Amino acid sequence: MTETWDPEQYEKFSDHRRRPFADLTSRVGASSPATVVDLGCGAGAATLGLAQRWPGARIIGVDSSAEMLDRARGRDTQGRVEWIRSDVESWDPARLGTPVDVIISSSLLQWVPSHLKLIPGWVEALAPGGWFAMQVPGNFNAPSHTLLRDAAMKSPRAAELLPRLARGEAVSEPAVYLFLLAGLGCDVDTWETTYHHVLDPGGLQSDPVLEWTRGTALLPVFDLLTDEAERADFLATYGHGLRKAYPRQPFGTVFAFRRIFTVAHKRA
Ligand SMILES: C[S@@+](CC[C@H](N)C(=O)[O-])C[C@H]1O[C@@H](n2cnc3c(N)ncnc32)[C@H](O)[C@@H]1O
Numbered sequence: 001m002t003e004t005w006d007p008e009q010y011e012k013f014s015d016h017r018r019r020p021f022a023d024l025t026s027r028v029g030a031s032s033p034a035t036v037v038d039l040g041c042g043a044g045a046a047t048l049g050l051a052q053r054w055p056g057a058r059i060i061g062v063d064s065s066a067e068m069l070d071r072a073r074g075r076d077t078q079g080r081v082e083w084i085r086s087d088v089e090s091w092d093p094a095r096l097g098t099p100v101d102v103i104i105s106s107s108l109l110q111w112v113p114s115h116l117k118l119i120p121g122w123v124e125a126l127a128p129g130g131w132f133a134m135q136v137p138g139n140f141n142a143p144s145h146t147l148l149r150d151a152a153m154k155s156p157r158a159a160e161l162l163p164r165l166a167r168g169e170a171v172s173e174p175a176v177y178l179f180l181l182a183g184l185g186c187d188v189d190t191w192e193t194t195y196h197h198v199l200d201p202g203g204l205q206s207d208p209v210l211e212w213t214r215g216t217a218l219l220p221v222f223d224l225l226t227d228e229a230e231r232a233d234f235l236a237t238y239g240h241g242l243r244k245a246y247p248r249q250p251f252g253t254v255f256a257f258r259r260i261f262t263v264a265h266k267r268a
Pocket of ligand 1 (some may be wrong): 005017018021039040041042043046062063064065068086087088089105106107108111112216
């Protein structure tokens with residue numbers, strides 16, 4: 001199932017959303033890679049950051065969303081990145097015609113339930129000494145998600161909504177990624193972080209956590225509930241729960257967000 005992405009909504013919290021990408025890639029030790037791939041590159045700002053970090057590298061961004069790639073191409077005024085529209089499930093690194101030195105995937109694999117089966121192929125495509133770095137949210141039992149499932153359960157369209165909201169089941173615990181990648185011949189660095197994002201410090205939004213999830217977790221709901229009244233009812237139930245779970249503080253709204261990171265270095 002492919003969701004319809006809205007780059008503008010996704011980038012409303014760009015400072016917060018880019019932080020995990022920066023934390024992930026700071027642990028990638030490649031000094032002058034020839035070929036770098038950003039899987040699920042989205043609207044491309046972070047991918048362009050990779051081009052700045054490694055000015056001599058061929059940089060490739062892969063994403064399934066035409067909307068996100070349009071935004072990425074618009075940003076890439078110097079044509080620095082090869083933007084490829086593809087589902088990562090069918091993307092074949094062999095088509096690049098060269099081994100890859102760095103593969104990055106940040107905030108993508110929660111959307112790809114088969115990812116544990118795909119990772120070995122990506123590691124195989126790495127040159128000796130290459131790097132595979134991934135980050136996934138680990139917050140599917142946080143109120144932002146449990147309340148979403150509660151609202152779906154109360155909806156007259158629960159039977160259609162609930163299967164679309166089972167994404168958390170695709171994400172494994174950190175040790176699973178560590179063991180998988182170590183078994184593939186990599187030195188592995190795995191960790192988790194809970195960010196305490198302070199949203200909307202200026203108090204301009206009536207419901208900042210809802211604004212955040214409109215850009216990601218709510219996409220499968222929006223794709224199904226296209227009728228305005230039906231969507232408004234759903235958001236009223238969900239938003240009510242969110243305001244209680246994430247009360248506004250004098251300095252903003254605190255949104256705790258756990259994320260899981262793994263950086264694997266293929267032995268030379
Ligand atoms: C949450 S955004 C992450 C963007 C960027 N990597 C970042 O760290 O901000 C997830 C991106 O993954 C893409 N995506 C989701 N499922 C995909 C799939 N199966 N194949 C390729 N891209 C996918 C979406 O289109 C979206 O641009």
